[in-house]
Amino acid sequence: METPPSDVAATHPVPDGQVVAPRPLPSPLAAVLVFLSSGAVLVLETASLRLVGPYVGVTLQVTSSVIGVALAAIAYGAWLGGWTADRRDPRPLLAPALVLAGIATAVTLPLVRYAGEVLRGGATAGILLLTALAVFLPAALLSAITPLVVKLQLGDLRRTGQVVGRLSSIGTLGGITATLGTGFVLVAALPSSAIMLGLAGVLGVTGIALGVYLRRQNRTTVPGKPRIKAVVAVLGLVGAGLTTVAPNPCDVETAYHCARVATDPAKPSGRMLLLNSAQHSYVDLADPTHLEFAYTRWFGAVADVLAPPGVRLDALHLGGGGFTMPRYLTATRPGTDNVVYEIDGELVKLAERELAARPGPDLRAVVGDARMLVAARPDASADLVVGDAFGHIAVPWHLATREMAAEIRRVVRPNGSYVQNVIDYPPLRFIRAELATVAAEFSHVALITEPDALTGTQGANFVIVAAQTPLPLTALRARLDVVSDGPVTLLSGSALTDFVGGALVLTDEYAPVDQLLATS
Template sequence: MNSPSPDVAVPPAQPEPATGRALPGGLAAFLVFFSSGAVLVLETVALRLVGPYVGVTLQVTSSVIGIALAAIAYGAWSGGWLADRRDPRTLLAPALVLAGIATAVTLPVVRYAGEVLRGGAATAILLLVALAVFVPAALLAAVTPLVVKLQLADLRRTGQVVGRLSGIGTLGGITATLGTGFVLVAALPSTVILFTLAAALGITGISLGVWLRRRDRAGTPGPARAKAALAVLGLVGAGLTTVAPNPCDIETAYHCARVEADPDRDSGRTLLLNSAQHSYVDLADPTHLEYAYTQWIGAVADVVAPPGRRLDALHLGGGGFTVPGYLTATRPGTDNVVFEIDGGLVELGERELGVRQGPALRAVVGDARMLVAGEPGDSRDLVVGDAFGHLVVPWHLATREMAAEIRRVTRPGGVYVQNVIDYPPLRFIRSELATVAAEFRHVALIAPPAALAGEQGSNFLIVASDAPLPLDAVRARLDTLDEATTLLSGAELSGFVGDALVLTDDYAPVDQLLATA
């Protein structure tokens, strides 16, 4: 027998086709695009779900991103493992339906668990975020490897198929991220977004299952008992949502907001943002300042400009518009400009907190850092910094560069007051004092004695100016208040600040400085 000549090419063996027929290209692309996008919708909305209970800090944001990525990794690995052991056509529809049910159940689970895990402890944050994201995201992440396995009918095109579907999945995530951040969150409550997504996933899964069975008899209908159980689970999730505790009256683009009446003061209203007390307004008496830090601001304003003398005031953060209302009531003709990033809070203030825009008050919606840069120099007698993301000053409003912009806007002899919240060991307030002092020549600090001793968390008020501060007059005014207050300046303040870090745009670890451990 003659052996074949080495010059003769042997045709390559035909590749074994993958299990079953491939899905139509458009359907495969849609499933990958839709499932990948749904994961990013969940990730974005999760920040709104957990914010009322654990805040919206760098740690919370990092937890949402990290756990979503973990869910994607685990779901993709599990989906690929299952795709090699079972016909993917029998798994795709159940994965989507189960993801829809898990999404519907997410809202009541987070609301009930949030009441138990309320606070900022790291374990509470991680657990609550996992409850919000992990299960539905993992189920959705399993869709892509299932689809990829079905499309690998020709092993010579493996790279093309995997690369194309991977790119489509990435585009789905990008589209969902931008659409949710720019459109959905601004237009719809979280409840509507989640239940719409859950319904879309369920309908897609059911429709896909029916289509596959009719097209090629892939698999058989599941047991009636299993279907009934899934339907009941979905209905239970929807029912629990209707009775789950809701921490919001309204959801704005940035906050879960609620206004509560004061049971001890008929005209008193408390604004809660993400379940934390933020502002107090007396609808009948705008000169009433309930919280200590607002009383301190009022005391400084009364010394800088005695009642009756108008001011040009700039407010970084609006909240309940308490301080602008006080300045208008005590100094007719005062020009209050308020930079508030959350337009929903402005509308809520106008609707429920007596805010009236006009010559005395103009609210400008936007980021204070960007808006301050557009203000003319030497234009304000008083600048009030009272902007918070939950209980944290946004880092870009706490840097030396921001302080330089505020100094530029403040008139010679004008005053900047900044409200800061910190907890023992008081690293952030020390750094923020060092940061402000790097730009302003004269700085003082108002705080409760127990807070300065490191015994409790508290509000702190930084007072700064390029002109010498009227410290004796401020101290005398503070002495008239009900609660004991300390005014630090000079050598005492320098000793308190020590060698604290000056925060800059390049390095401002605000959340880490606020960590209590």
């Protein structure tokens, strides 16, 4: 019997009973496959946060779920790839794995968008299911490629450690490159749909090219059955077709948010800004003094008590959103200097374009992280600081600590005030902790909210009012009664102390904001 050629892709018995192993892939090709497949998993992981954010938010729980599901996919994919590599020739499996991973990536986009409409909310089961739909299948298919390649390269047992170590390091470098490239470049330049479809295209084209190459190099490889090829092609077309008709919750996808501006059906001039499908701001294009949300009316009441209408203020806003409060202060107090610290530059452009936020002498938007920008601001430079920065429904943890409160106290003038919007849910652990934190730096603190919110029966907005001098509580109470549609509670003194109880003070060392917001 003639000995098979050395480039055969499957093991073959020879006359003396020995076995000829599959010929290794060229080292550069093996490196490219491991680099690409490992990197693609990290692109999926990063982009999936953008996909699921509009439906379940961008919280620590969501981030943890994406990471956990991705790691599970890597573990199961690597195990399955290794198990298969020991039972079948890995060569003819590489190209189909890449093509199927590309199809799975393309289908992920419409799948998440349809399922997201059903699973919308922050329930743990919904978060886990939606992140699994976004990540698991394509990541598992991609993670199976590395053990297939490793099996092909292990032709010499004396070099096993070198081969495994080299390919492992290349895979890690692929993941690092993809993480940095996606986070710093792709997300800033492209919407998540373009990232996902682009990745699907790269995987599909690479798989097809690899299949052609291996077929030419390996005479014994049997081309795929026409029926299987047809099914794969149909799946790819279905995925692309579903993507074109899947509901898109975004008008604009920024580096931080899925943003949409909706017209109020009851008021043609009314505009609602939705970030990750949550209502964040309301603007009346025809009337900048109109404050739709209760908490913005409470902000306005504090400003009205701090300075009578017509008296200018130096106001600092932490978070821009729809620029509702800067427009209100400019309209009621001409000459007011509004400085807005907003981390999302694209959101600033959206507000300028669609929400009548007009930059000028009375409104300056500074793009950057509020924590760092406040630290660089001069002492005693603001009459009013408005804290309204959110990542989905949570105040970013580094803006909720005592160290941040100390910086705000430093920039607030002795007769000025700090107001902060907080959202919390029963059992109200976060608002208690944040009150304790602000009170650790400011001598006088009060809380504005709806009566039902204090009973712990529903989630609500809470506005913290803080100053170094005694608060004008009587005047504030009277003004709240004027601007509010319903009953409003103003807590201060011993009643506020009783409400706060023994709540912890949040610090840069320990600020579990997401855990405090959890309802269980």
